[in-house]
Amino acid sequence: MNKSGLISSIDIGSNKIVALIAEIDEDILKIIGIGQHSSSGVNKGQIINIDKTTNEIRESIKNATLMAGIKFPPVFVGIGGGHIETISSKGMVAVSRIGTQIGRDDVNRVVEQAKAIAIPSDREISHIIPQEFIVNSETKTNDPVGMTGIRLEAEIKIVTTSSYSVQNIERCLEKSHIKIADFVVNPIASIYAVVDEQEKDLGVIMLDIGAETTSISVYNEGNLRYVGVVEIGGEHITRDIAYGLSTTIVKASELKKRFGCAYVGMVDNNEIIEVPGVSGRTARKISKQEFVQIIQCRVEEIFDLAYEKIEKEGKDYLDKIGAGIIITGGSGNLPGICDVAEKVFNLRARIGNPRNIAGLSDNINDPSYATAVGLLYYGIINESTRKTDGRKIDIGNNVFKKFFEWLKDI
Numbered sequence: 393m394n395k396s397g398l399i400s401s402i403d404i405g406s407n408k409i410v411a412l413i414a415e416i417d418e419d420i421l422k423i424i425g426i427g428q429h430s431s432s433g434v435n436k437g438q439i440i441n442i443d444k445t446t447n448e449i450r451e452s453i454k455n456a457t458l459m460a461g462i463k464f465p466p467v468f469v470g471i472g473g474g475h476i477e478t479i480s481s482k483g484m485v486a487v488s489r490i491g492t493q494i495g496r497d498d499v500n501r502v503v504e505q506a507k508a509i510a511i512p513s514d515r516e517i518s519h520i521i522p523q524e525f526i527v528n529s530e531t532k533t534n535d536p537v538g539m540t541g542i543r544l545e546a547e548i549k550i551v552t553t554s555s556y557s558v559q560n561i562e563r564c565l566e567k568s569h570i571k572i573a574d575f576v577v578n579p580i581a582s583i584y585a586v587v588d589e590q591e592k593d594l595g596v597i598m599l600d601i602g603a604e605t606t607s608i609s610v611y612n613e614g615n616l617r618y619v620g621v622v623e624i625g626g627e628h629i630t631r632d633i634a635y636g637l638s639t640t641i642v643k644a645s646e647l648k649k650r651f652g653c654a655y656v657g658m659v660d661n662n663e664i665i666e667v668p669g670v671s672g673r674t675a676r677k678i679s680k681q682e683f684v685q686i687i688q689c690r691v692e693e694i695f696d697l698a699y700e701k702i703e704k705e706g707k708d709y710l711d712k713i714g715a716g717i718i719i720t721g722g723s724g725n726l727p728g729i730c731d732v733a734e735k736v737f738n739l740r741a742r743i744g745n746p747r748n749i750a751g752l753s754d755n756i757n758d759p760s761y762a763t764a765v766g767l768l769y770y771g772i773i774n775e776s777t778r779k780t781d782g783r784k785i786d787i788g789n790n791v792f793k794k795f796f797e798w799l800k801d802i
């Protein structure tokens with residue numbers, strides 16, 4: 393956030409590019425500019441055509457700034473794609489002042505030490521997420537500052553990304569003359585818009601089902617344990633509708649949005665829908681149940697892949713999910729999608745619309761804006777953390793509490 397209390401974000405998705413400008417008003421995020429453009433140079437969350445994406449970013453930013461009537465502030469940018477990975481690491485240091493309390497500098501040192509693991513040259517560290525600290529090999533805590541000890545250990549998660557993928561985003565923004573405030577991986581950004589503190593404590597899985605990707609975030613006992621991405625999303629459903637009904641992708645997408653439903657149990661068995669004919673063929677009528685069956689199979693497949701990915705990363709991640717599943721992303725608009733998630737995961741599910749926003753909030757009150765709004769929250773919280781204790785990132789615990797405390801202060 394810059395000095396005037398303005399902040400901006402950009403979500404470069406496979407389906408659409410969204411630029412937002414917001415200001416902090418009282419204790420709420422007020423959206424004052426929205427710019428959106430369809431995205432044609434992004435595949436599975438990653439930029440594959442610099443020129444097309446640069447032009448589309450420029451258009452989105454131009455519209456957001458026209459609406460807000462101000463210059464575009466330095467931007468918090470989302471990183472998407474299957475290259476996003478989470479790895480675990482441990483560190484250990486001797487506490488610097490024997491017999492006295494553990495200080496913030498000791499915590500920083502042990503995290504730095506845990507961070508110093510070999511990362512391939514074509515990858516970079518995007519986020520450090522402290523998990524647990526152990527004092528004197530016995531006491532486990534989330535915050536060891538102020539405790540007495542001689543030995544401090546840290547367990548951390550490191551989120552890494554492909555350097556090339558990040559450089560391509562950088563290039564597009566450079567060419568658009570936009571200053572970057574920070575990069576944030578999409579599965580982390582979306583959390584900030586939709587997940588509350590109680591849900592994090594109870595354990596929650598967030599799934600952002602976009603066009604070509606599904607971002608996964610897993611919280612257990614108040615800590616972010618895992619983020620990752622599977623390269624499949626709503627377009628997988630659209631393609632199968634087009635194939636199954638012998639129609640075009642454009643028509644299949646229209647049918648999905650107009651009549652789509654993810655759960656056959658919600659459809660009457662005598663409902664009929666009309667499928668427009670292509671290349672001079674006449675329109676035909678089909679049973680809606682048949683249509684929804686196509687969608688349900690693909691939605692189940694998306695959830696199965698997400699489930700398998702989480703299970704592979706840590707079997708116990710699926711055990712402590714008291715708050716269930718939160719679904720964001722454009723595909724969250726499919727009626728019945730929560731029913732299918734509940735069936736696959738055997739957990740309760742809800743849709744995540746961006747929370748606590750004002751201003752032009754009606755325009756973005758939709759799960760497909762979770763990433764763009766989450767980037768704004770991330771920006772505010774990250775800046776406040778930097779101001780208070782100089783750390784770059786601490787997204788492990790209670791970020792929203794810190795955020796609201798900070799808002800009260802200003």
Ligand SMILES: Nc1ncnc2c1ncn2[C@@H]1O[C@H](COP(=O)(O)OP(=O)(O)OP(=O)(O)O)[C@@H](O)[C@H]1O
Nearest residue numbers: 405406407408602603604605626627721722723725
């Ligand atoms: N009403 C709707 N019913 C069903 N699907 C919808 C609806 N609205 C949007 N979608 C689907 O949501 C997807 C787009 O979601 P979103 O805008 O979140 O994607 P994105 O962020 O651009 O892509 P990604 O995150 O995968 O890179 C498309 O597949 C679209 O068909």
Ligand SMILES: [Mg+2]
Nearest residue numbers: 405406602763
């Ligand atoms: Mg997206």
